[in-house]
Amino acid sequence: MTTLVIVESPGKVKKIGAVLGAGYRVEASVGHVRDLPTDGDLGVAPPSFELNYVPTERGKSVLAKLKTAVAGADDVLLATDPDREGEAIAWHLADALKLKNPKRITFTAITAEKIKAAIAAPRTIDMARVRAQEARRALDRIVGFRVSPALSDRAGQSLSAGRVQSPAVRLIVDREREIAAFKVTEHYGVELTFKEQDGTLWKAEWDTKPHLAEGAEYLLDQSLAAQVAKVRDVKASAFEDAEKGKAPAAPFTTSTLQQAAGRRLKFNETKTMELAQKLYEQGAITYHRTDNPNLDAAGVEDIAAYARGAGLRLAEKPRKWKSKDGAQEGHEAIRPAHADQLDAGETEAEKALYRLIWQRAVASQLTDAVYAVRTASLAGDADGTAVTFVARGRTLIDRGWMEVYAEDVDDDKDDGEEGSNNPVPALAIGDSRTADGARVLTKKTKPPSRIKRTDLGPTLEKLAIGRPSTYAAITQNILNRGYVTEDSKGYLHPAPLGETIRDALVGRFAFAEFDYTRKLEDDLDDIAEAKNDYRTVVAGAWEALDTELGALDSAQITAAYPCDQCGKAMRRVKGGNGFFWGCTGYPDCKNTLPDVKGKPGERKAPPPPTGHDCPKCGKPLARRQGVSKPPKKGMKGRPYDFYSCTGFPKCDAKFNTGADGKPVLDAGDGKASA
Structure with missing residues (x-):
């Protein structure tokens, strides 16, 4: 009898397989196997707001491999990560693989005792948690797909808005303005x-x-x-x-780990999470995506046993810390899987991060x-x-x-x-x-300090904006898009694009307000606890955007390339003959400009008068002379010389040029022969 265990990361396969032994086969989904479409389709259909999922490019081959593995197994256990994202991935796998009565297991550390305990107590997929994850995905998609194009049209360049991204940008812009407005006493x-x-x-x-x-x-x-x-x-x-x-300080949560690793080890938040993922997969630490500052009973006892053996003095009773408002506390704080393992990790960076996690967790239970x-x-x-x-x-x-x-x-x-x-x-x-x-x-008196890159996550967490697992991606995203910049000391500064987005959104869109985002996180928590439903939350956000998008017309958005005729933004458009720039005021303003290396070029000067009129429509004729583009590389273009009607495209008359340089108007059909 063979039991198939499906985990998320390939890095876990070998260790979990070694723990389970014969009779078990461990495979990886490599994260999500399905997602919303990437071809421009919103993928969220009102009024039901059901999501349209398609296999990802990687997911197609992964699902094909897993279908074969399922066919050869007597039982299937879905062991994706112990958070909402992992719960959703488990559901996607069950749905795509057509599993009947799928079994779900979770463990917060890749250790023999945790894995075997999970195997012994499988459960069903928690659909309330799945719907909470779907609501988050739908809301992010709706904001991005509906607001970003409207912003881009007004600015004439690609701009994006995001449910968590935009408040993060606002934080940095507002802080810079506080600094500029600060009066020294x-x-x-x-x-x-x-x-x-x-x-x-x-x-x-x-x-x-x-x-x-x-x-x-x-x-x-x-x-x-x-x-x-x-x-x-x-x-x-x-x-x-x-x-x-x-x-002592509390053991690390995701955001405090990113912050401390930035200060002590000079790791940015992305590197910290990559290293923590490796340590988790190696079985060295507990799950590293958490907002809970407290250890579970087993963790407290493990540290206490080590401390007693090492001659370290324990606090009179196990320490507890108050969680931040809105914390999910789905699993314990980050700690070493075994406190008596003083060193872990395969690289020097992994070893340094493990040591930091070990020190903070062990210290948390010792005397003052x-x-x-x-x-x-x-x-x-x-x-x-x-x-x-x-x-x-x-x-x-x-x-x-x-x-x-x-x-x-x-x-x-x-x-x-x-x-x-x-x-x-x-x-x-x-x-x-x-x-x-x-x-x-x-x-x-000193002005408020700028926000450091590794402090952005904890700052967002204090405001109950987003979730710790997303902070690294959000920080990287706003840097990559050029909305903020990072100086040599790691401080974040707003870029002009970031200020443009902040000023366009604040006061017009609820999602740009800090209180809104905090309330929405509460709504998502209520969905996860079956106290609210998916459609109510998503439909409410959709309807609010219907009204808010109209307010964008009053935003003073500086156009990257203003129209020289009406002042509105020009935008790059792909036409039948390639790209060109058209006015966003169309159809009231029909101004267009040629595209030159991705920027608006100069309008071609009107042809000089020739003194000849079109016999078909009476408009002036223009003489066209030059050399055509080469048909292939290495070939030469063909010279041309003819007259055409300036009434084009309504009149497409063309005439050959005679030996005297004048149009040959007796061509009959008004078409040049060459």
Whole structure:
């Protein structure tokens, strides 16, 4: 008896086959085997909005191979990935292969225990999850197919809109405009420096809050700051020694893995996902497409067992983290399949990413790092004005989880904790100190930071836009289309095309609004949980676009090539004799221009008057002279010289040129002989 197991990736076949052994045959679908048409057909038919699927080019050969495998099997298990996309692929396979009572299994790690547990508990395909995936696909298709051509027509060049892509572009454009509109506020503070007898230096900073004007956030009085900077003698008015614990970060989700790998390993999000896919296929990590920051019970115990054996101290109870709003939490956070496997991966890049995942997951279950925190308040007098300076010191006294995972530090900031290098001495209330020096601190407010490429996914996730599995593709897409650019430090900047799209969509289309996208994700979740239905959600989006597309006429879209007669955009059109450029104002404006290397060329000058009129219609005749295009490469064109009517195409009369250079008008039929 043979059982056929169909997985998605060919990379999983060998390992899963080795786990299952004799009696099992493992084959791969290589992702999706069917999709919506690519020939320009929308593939979504109202009013039912059923999807028209066709085999992909790769899918045709894959299905042919799988049909043969199915024919030779006694049982078939669909083991595609454990997410909505995988559920949909399982349904496509069952439908295309005409499987009766298809069996579905899932596992979140390619390990013997997970695979065998799944084999022992097959289920039916979850059609609610399939319909949720279909709704996402339909909505993406509808937005792209209906809005993109309308945008392109207005602009006279190919532009695209997308349900998640467009909000991503908007984020980057809006951030750039916030930066441009930001007004720097210069404000002031004062810092005292003290030197102990042993030479130790420490600092205290003026607490400006009691001196702020009502409603003010910053101290703007430079003269007051200069006055305070003259203070030298102070007394301790408060002193506290305390210990402060710092908990570890949650294990990685898809977006936080992309972010951390970008900062620590300098991998972009696409490379990170490719490497994570390889590690998953090798059985080294659990499933890497997840928005759940928590480990399952088996994962917690696996890490705990390793920690106990390695002499690492565990937290008093397993740690849990609050998920982001809208998180599906379909499966656990990313972790090593076995915590006692310290190294994994076939390449140096895979090994580096595995180590990062291992460190973060193991650290998440360990004890807090502990700091000794010392705070001293120092009272002084600035020409009759009572002032207070505050000194803070912080020293790491117990590394805790930092034994396995160094503290996350943003590349552009310090460690974010005030006083980490400030050795404040022990003081008793009333102790006097004389400052060795003081300086006025001139500070400036900073504009919001641009979004880094590897931070775009987490930023979208915070707004509940899209799903983690799509962020790498979205980022790559808007870069490839030239809507945003990336600088040498990895920051994203809007390109003119991106600004054009943002301004055309925002205020006219609901899908360009962040709240809409968040609500739609909730609708998709409701479909997956059978609380809503596919048609209601998709039909609602379709009807909204019917109204919204009309509003596009009011958008001020800068034409790439404006018509020189009416100002509307010219667009490239393929005609019977090749490409040409026509006005989008047609039929009101019939202006056309020739195509020159993909751009509008100059209109040919009208032929000079010849003084001869067409005997057929009375319009002027034009003399045509030149050399025809060569019929084949290496051949020469034929010279020509004739007269034709300028009333063409209504009048197609042609006349030979005589020896005297004049038209031979007695040709009879008005057709040139050569």
